[in-house]
Amino acid sequence: MDAPLPLPTVTPRAPIALFVYNRPEHTRRTVEALAANEGAAASPLFIFSDAPRTPAASPLVEQVRAYVRTVTGFAQVTVVERSTNMGLARSIIEGVSDLTGRFGRAIVLEDDLATAPGFLSFMNDALDAYADDPRVLSVCGYMYPVMFDTPADTLFLRAPHSWGWATWKDRWSLFRSDGAALLQALEARQLLGAFDANGPHDYTRMLKDQIAGRNDSWFIRWYAASLLADRMSLYPVRSLVSNIGIDGSGVHCAEWRFDPYAVQLQGGRLKVEVAEPVESPAAKATLARYYRRVQWLRYVNFAYRKLAPLRRLVGWTDPARQTVRP
Template sequence: MTSQPAPILLFVYNRPEHARQCIESLRRNALAAQSPLFIYSDAARQPESREGVAQTRRFIRNVDGFLSVTIIEREQNWGLARSIIDGVTTQVNRFGRVIVMEDDLIAAPHFLQFMNDALETYKDEPRVGHIQGCDFTQDPALPDTFLIKWTGSWGWATWDRAWKLFNPDGKELLRQLEERRLTRRFDFDGTYGYTRMLRRQIEGKNNSWAIRWNASLFLADVLSLNAGRSLIQN
């Protein structure tokens, strides 16, 4: 890695203990002290969430161990999808690359090194648009890294050139998948219900930004670089 480490974007809500564990795990990474940290704190959706949000905000206001810590406290509840889309768009346009975490993730001590090395290695490769630090399979036969045509949202990174491909319009994404007869392939050859997840997002039954990011890159024929040994625990 030759460039300045990418900023880390951390999205928190009403779970102070989760936020603490996530930040402590990131701080155990050698590159933490060189990495800017942006913490996005959403406001409470219901009255019963207010105390958890308040406790979380008290904790994050005292976080140190990073190059800088910037806290964005939402005054109203944005929800995770809107908050991530806004945060990633703002910071990737500013820095050119970002690493994204949510508060229920614990990072391995070499997570930041892996992500920054990959961001640097593939920065000029247009066929790679996403880096995923979590391996869900736990398959020991996998290589150290591999490319795949699907993304994951547990500890990931991207560049501004790739984020430009993001289409937040689920209806349009589904139309293209159906028109190009790609729904079965998008569903991992019929083994995982990504298309159903996208339909439910359109119907308002989920608010997933991740399914729209997945579909956006899939339709653009852009790949994800995955770690063959998981660097993230949920």
């Protein structure tokens, strides 16, 4: 049985939950970027290291664990080494529940997310600003590579995001693990159309796959619960997070030859001003055009991966992965 987390210390900064597995280089880049954040030295960091799923995964898991045991630069570093393989969904669900239960809030990252220097400041400012507004489900650090016509540094969207996010204990209590019950509720309230419209993925299919055991997504259940509760999530207008793991190295992420998610990170600090949590029609329309492009590129990337044996047969050398702008 894994040891319980230590009792919380008094800290003005939200605790950071970092979930790692078997990618030492991605983990190093994630930690180094996070340590370079303004406010990192005042932030407690909890690193949750999942156990290997198979014996073959053990060497890389051990490399990751050897590295994270050396991490410094934070108010405190607590490494939680799981004794059995939990999988990503259970790891995140239990880790976030532990931290929000102890601290009342948490910032959540995975081992393939590079953050801008202003990420922690933005997340903490937003957690403070909306702590007493239950209409705001979460704070998200990633923003798609689009341009918004707005003077504000933030906006609200109906769907949360999983690439660098934060929430509060009372909002996390909305999470439901029963995917079948969530799907039934979405169908009963005729919300499946809205469910699929708020992002570049087929979320209904993703939820059905989770129910059938074909994926292990915690996020799809978090999003479904959010939509059913009519909550909003706060985003920066320019991204503070970059996903460095869309390279085929992760358990849950295939390689994209043409990457529509690549972003240039925000350089300076973004201002968080309290605003009414409503979705901008203009922002929604801008994102809808982007989502259609991503869906088209999904087929292009799928075809590219399927042609891999033919490319190897003819000896074609693939140039570097390309970034595709909307």
